[in-house]
Ligand code: AMP
């Protein structure tokens with residue numbers, strides 16, 4: 001069996017994540033390949049797994065999707081009933097006891113926030129909401145509303161206590177947003193759920209956030225291609241072979257706002273309250289999905305130089321950074337894994353292609 005996963009990401013108008021899965025006849029494989037897709041967390045989750053029989057595969061996949069939905073009810077900032085929303089409503093009050101999942105995600109997020117010096121910050125909720133409204137109305141948020149929202153932002157005002165497993169939002173009006181790490185964490189948890197069924201040859205892709213377990217039978221890894229759209233013909237294509245790793249791309253997606261020829265991203269610089277502008281695509285490989293996801297967002301905000309520095313400080317992490325500037329395409333990388341050329345020796349006809357624009361659920 002051969003797997004080609006083409007995470008076709010970025011730059012320019014319709015950001016596309018295309019996942020192309022190719023099957024070639026395997027040799028003596030006792031495992032069969034199964035593939036499942038369901039909408040969750042505002043995107044589609046795809047699970048590709050190898051299992052001894054269909055009944056086991058179906059049961060395992062069902063449990064995995066149920067787990068994603070459970071996590072959505074914990075981490076969503078869209079659902080007023082989520083644990084995260086309840087926690088945000090308690091901002092300015094006493095510390096709140098939180099679930100193990102939420103505590104883990106908050107703790108990991110705070111670690112990235114500290115190490116990125118606040119470029120990554122899950123307390124950006126109030127600002128993100130203003131930019132979301134701006135996208136709906138197609139009008140930039142005014143200076144005053146950004147300044148007001150900024151007063152409620154700051155990761156130092158989220159205090160975690162591991163002993164009591166509590167989270168304390170110190171200022172009233174604070175709102176947490178786990179959009180930059182949630183899908184990566186869900187990917188990690190899917191791998192765990194499936195391992196509980198003895199299924200370890202797995203790929204899970206929540207939109208542009210992918211985690212993989214052991215390789216498909218007879219292969220060295222899962223082939224993941226990060227490639228730009230045709231509107232950026234000179235943008236580089238990189239393909240990596242991964243196992244027991246995660247890869248995430250943060251960058252301009254269809255969720256951007258374009259006004260006066262300027263393109264405003266859904267990623268915010270929490271230090272200014274302004275959306276990132278221009279065209280950039282940042283892909284991070286890491287040992288776990290939550291890290292790949294969070295670090296890709298953090299490095300987007302930090303830019304090519306500081307972004308690379310940040311990634312170098314995380315063991316096992318690598319980065320492939322692409323930015324289109326007026327002066328031309330800038331590409332930088334650090335410890336990005338071994339790459340392969342797509343033309344050969346990989347197979348040619350994808351059996352499935354997913355475009356990110358088809359995946360939007362909200
Ligand atoms: P991603 O697509 O993983 O880069 O995540 C982007 C999402 O994370 C946005 O839609 C926001 O919900 C949230 N976000 C935006 N800016 C930041 C930031 N600087 N730090 C943490 N989360 C952010």
Ligand code: MG
Pocket residue numbers: 179180181248250292293294295296297
């Ligand atoms: Mg992210």
